[in-house]
Amino acid sequence: MSSENTAHRLTEQAVTIHQPTPLAPYSAGPVVPVQPAGMPSVTSIVLPDGRVITGYAIDHNRPEPLAAKPLVSRTAVNIALGGIGFAAVCGGLVLLTTFIAALAALVQQLIILAAVIFGGWIAVQVLTAGQSKGGTTVNIRKAVFKRNHFQG
Template structure:
């Protein structure tokens, strides 16, 4: 606020300089030798930074992400439900055929019983009506008998 006030005066501070400490020498580990084909040597790339410095180095291919497992278009649950429905329909169709077969077998047995009754009844009727007609057999005449005092007089 007041330019000549003592608190507004610039403060002189001591400058500290830090020198980097040298790194201890690394133990030389021989790098594995990878045979490189002459055509596969990577190209050297140079980049000019905004402040004018030039950085030179080998171009590194970016790491490729691992491929994501491709999901099927239809979920397994949907496939299982559909297969269950197909199986259920097959069972229902089989049960329908079984029911129809049982109904047809019952009708067939009923018709056989009726046919047997008609044939047997016709045979019995033929025996009854054929006995009244003369066929050259023995004729027995029963005359009226008189029973007196527990004695038969013929």
């Protein structure tokens, strides 16, 4: 009975059949043996007794060459360039302070010149006060000063 049940179940279930899809025909061209990139070539050696040994030639690992060090380190070059720049700035600062000192001396000379000219103009005004040119003349010599107060 169990075999009948199994056969009955197989007939009731849907059976799906898969068919392979055919591939497109391949046109074979001439085959040229090509050595793959990175693979060493095959080498054969004949020993003195006549045996032939065939195998790959092995390249021994060679250490990479060390990079050549520059004669002068980059830090030393930077320090030297910084020193040159600092010297240039110091020279400019010396010139700047010299310029400021010269400008201060010029301003001082102009102030003294203005005082001399203005003082001379006042002196001329006072000393020529006696010569009347049609204006009001004030004789200061007759004024009386008592306790720093002018009484005219």
